[in-house]
Amino acid sequence: MAFNHLTPMLEVDNMDETIRFxxxxxxxxxxxxxxxxxxxxxxxDVVIMFSNRTDKETxxxxxxxxxxxxxxxxVDVLWQILKDKVDICNPIESLDHGMREFTIYDCNGYKLQFGQELDTN
Known part of the structure; x- marks a missing residue:
């Protein structure tokens, strides 16, 4: 038995706003x-699904x-495109574990982290 891929399913309050973002x-x-x-x-190759939130009381x-x-x-070009258009969680930086990354918030407050492996040669 194989797992083929993972597609996150995120609950959202406003489908139109989310898709537009x-x-x-x-x-x-x-x-x-x-x-x-x-x-x-x-x-x-990135797929995300959204569903309407149904249990807002709890x-x-x-x-x-x-x-x-x-x-x-x-990731550096992506950072230049996004840095002035979205809410930033963590600015771009090169990390000790060999990745260059930054994190933004989408319109629902979900964190989207973007990264690229550093060329260590």
């Missing part, structure tokens, strides 16, 4: 949508304790 800022494309209940977006805010990590082939 990813399309405008990150060049994703909405592949499919069912009203305000569900949507799937994609850019290159969970009043959207939350994810971690981040979505997206590898890029040119």
């Amino acid at each position: 990813y399309e405008i800022n990150l060049d994703f494309q909405c592949l499919d949508r069912v009203k305000n209940e569900w949507a799937v977006i994609q850019k290159d 969970s009043p805010e959207t939350k994810l304790t971690g981040s979505l990590f997206i590898q890029s082939d040119d």
Whole structure:
């Protein structure tokens, strides 16, 4: 038995705003949508699904304790494109574990972390 891929499913309050954020800022494309209940977006090999939040009484805010990590082939160019357009969580930096990374917040407060392996040669 093999696992083929992982596609995160994130709950959102406003499907239109969420899809627009990813399309405008990150060049994703909405592949499919069912009203305000569900949507799937994609850019290159990265796929994310969204669902409408159904349990707002016991969970009043959207939350994810971690981040979505997206590898890029040119994180510095991506940083230049995004740094003045979105809310920054962590600015771009080269880290000891061999990655160059930065983290932003999407329109729901989810953390999107972008990274590229450093050339250690």
